[in-house]
Amino acid sequence: MQNYSLVFTLVFAATLVVGLLVRFYLASRQIRHVAKNRNVVPAAFAATISLASHQKAADYTITKARFGLLEMAFGALLLLGWTLLGGIDALNQAINQAGLASYGSLVPQLALIAAFAIISGVLDLPFTLYSIFKIEERFGFNKMTFKLWLADMVKGLAVGAVIGLPIIALILWLMASSGSLWWLWAWIAWMGFNLLILVLYPTVIAPLFNKFKPLDDETLKARVTALMQRCGFAAKGLFVMDGSKRSAHANAYFTGFGAAKRVVFYDTLLKQLSPAEVDAVLAHELGHFKHKHIIKRIVGMFAMSLVGFALLGWLSSQVWFYTGLGVRPNLNGGNDALALLLFMLVVPLFSFFISPIFAQFSRKHEFEADAYAAAQTDGKDLATALLKLYKDNASTLTPDPVFVKFYYSHPPASERLSRMTSMRVATEGASA
Numbered sequence: 240m241q242n243y244s245l246v247f248t249l250v251f252a253a254t255l256v257v258g259l260l261v262r263f264y265l266a267s268r269q270i271r272h273v274a275k276n277r278n279v280v281p282a283a284f285a286a287t288i289s290l291a292s293h294q295k296a297a298d299y300t301i302t303k304a305r306f307g308l309l310e311m312a313f314g315a316l317l318l319l320g321w322t323l324l325g326g327i328d329a330l331n332q333a334i335n336q337a338g339l340a341s342y343g344s345l346v347p348q349l350a351l352i353a354a355f356a357i358i359s360g361v362l363d364l365p366f367t368l369y370s371i372f373k374i375e376e377r378f379g380f381n382k383m384t385f386k387l388w389l390a391d392m393v394k395g396l397a398v399g400a401v402i403g404l405p406i407i408a409l410i411l412w413l414m415a416s417s418g419s420l421w422w423l424w425a426w427i428a429w430m431g432f433n434l435l436i437l438v439l440y441p442t443v444i445a446p447l448f449n450k451f452k453p454l455d456d457e458t459l460k461a462r463v464t465a466l467m468q469r470c471g472f473a474a475k476g477l478f479v480m481d482g483s484k485r486s487a488h489a490n491a492y493f494t495g496f497g498a499a500k501r502v503v504f505y506d507t508l509l510k511q512l513s514p515a516e517v518d519a520v521l522a523h524e525l526g527h528f529k530h531k532h533i534i535k536r537i538v539g540m541f542a543m544s545l546v547g548f549a550l551l552g553w554l555s556s557q558v559w560f561y562t563g564l565g566v567r568p569n570l571n572g573g574n575d576a577l578a579l580l581l582f583m584l585v586v587p588l589f590s591f592f593i594s595p596i597f598a599q600f601s602r603k604h605e606f607e608a609d610a611y612a613a614a615q616t617d618g619k620d621l622a623t624a625l626l627k628l629y630k631d632n633a634s635t636l637t638p639d640p641v642f643v644k645f646y647y648s649h650p651p652a653s654e655r656l657s658r659m660t661s662m663r664v665a666t667e668g669a670s671a
Contacts (some may be wrong), residue, residue: 247559248563251563261589261591261592263308265641267308268284269638272638281637282479283653283657288629288636296632296633296635300638302377306369313366322564323565327355330351330565331566331569335347349411349576351577353404366516381485382486383486395448406428410425411576414573414578415573423549425548441500445520453479455479462518464477474501474502475500475665478502480505482505482507486507488632489508489511489632511628512624512627515616516608516624517624522615524608525612526608530604530608555582560578566581594645598646598647601648601649602649610658618659618662622660626652629652634652
């Protein structure tokens with residue numbers, strides 16, 4: 240058993256080091272590639288993107304990437320501290336010595352998870368604050384005051400406690416009382432919880448953080464309604480969100496599930512785009528529904544989480560899983576919370592290496608949604624809308640190709656616009 244523990248320790252350490260080196264390599268490629276192309280606007284964008292806008296996007300990308308290097312290094316050290324250097328083990332021993340066992344086996348385990356979440360959140364605070372109030376502020380994107388940020392954090396903690404603690408308590412109870420197939424029941428509970436959140440988020444959770452008002456531009460409302468009817472899509476309502484209260488970034492999205500679906504436009508988006516361009520952006524989102532991308536992603540999440548719970552079910556009964564990560568299992572108490580924490584820490588480390596596969600599927604879906612939007616609206620409007628969004632969000636036009644394949648969930652602007660141009664030429668050729 241001790242040999243298994245040592246092997247797992249070595250595998251974990253090697254994966255941590257290799258993963259960190261790969262991340263640093265990719266980030267360094269991105270920084271060099273963007274910096275190299277900073278002073279020349281790509282020919283395809285020369286007529287629409289100024290050099291100043293191109294350089295701002297480059298500087299924003301490089302700044303975030305360099306800051307990301309620091310975050311990655313800190314994250315790796317923190318992971319090492321929680322595991323092999325004894326952080327979780329020390330926290331677990333402290334919880335055990337606090338006398339909470341008299342309240343039942345569930346209370347100390349919930350306390351362990353809550354303490355871990357609070358400590359992790361506090362350690363991440365400097366990075367969050369610097370990102371918002373230094374980087375985003377420097378490039379003119381942050382509109383959030385410290386008071387608003389603090390209010391959001393308090394509300395987020397409250398929502399997390401009200402929603403998160405009960406589902407964690409349920410999973411811990413299932414782990415302790417449902418026999419060897421607890422992971423199957425826990426997976427069912429977890430999936431039910433996620434579906435419930437999809438229904439509750441638009442009407443209960445989101446309004447706690449933002450104001451949503453019905454779209455009152457009658458001309459735009461008529462255009463959007465006609466587009467949705469043409470596409471066979473029904474929504475609960477059309478809403479405008481006060482995104483400008485926090486950020487200058489623009490977006491539009493669908494939220495909810497089933498009959499609770501609603502269309503949400505950031506107020507920043509409506510200020511930046513023409514009605515025809517808003518139509519095109521919405522058509523792109525409708526394309527995701529038409530191609531059943533949302534359903535496919537939900538099904539994929541179900542399948543992956545089932546595999547994850549099954550793996551956790553096996554690992555939680557292996558002593559080497561705990562000792563290999565620097566944790567002494569409880570001899571007289573439950574180890575379910577320990578297993579959950581260690582699993583949540585370890586899985587991202589290993590899943591990082593297959594993330595390019597999911598990124599590739601996501602980019603494919605974006606191309607399909609673009610094609611649908613170009614068929615339902617004027618493809619030129621979608622192209623100009625994307626250019627405005629890339630410009631206003633300071634998205635670089637010259638990302639590193641390898642970095643793109645590994646990380647990008649959306650294709651770069653050059654690839655999207657090139658594909659749209661090809662589709663438009665093919666359509667015009669066919670009609671001629």
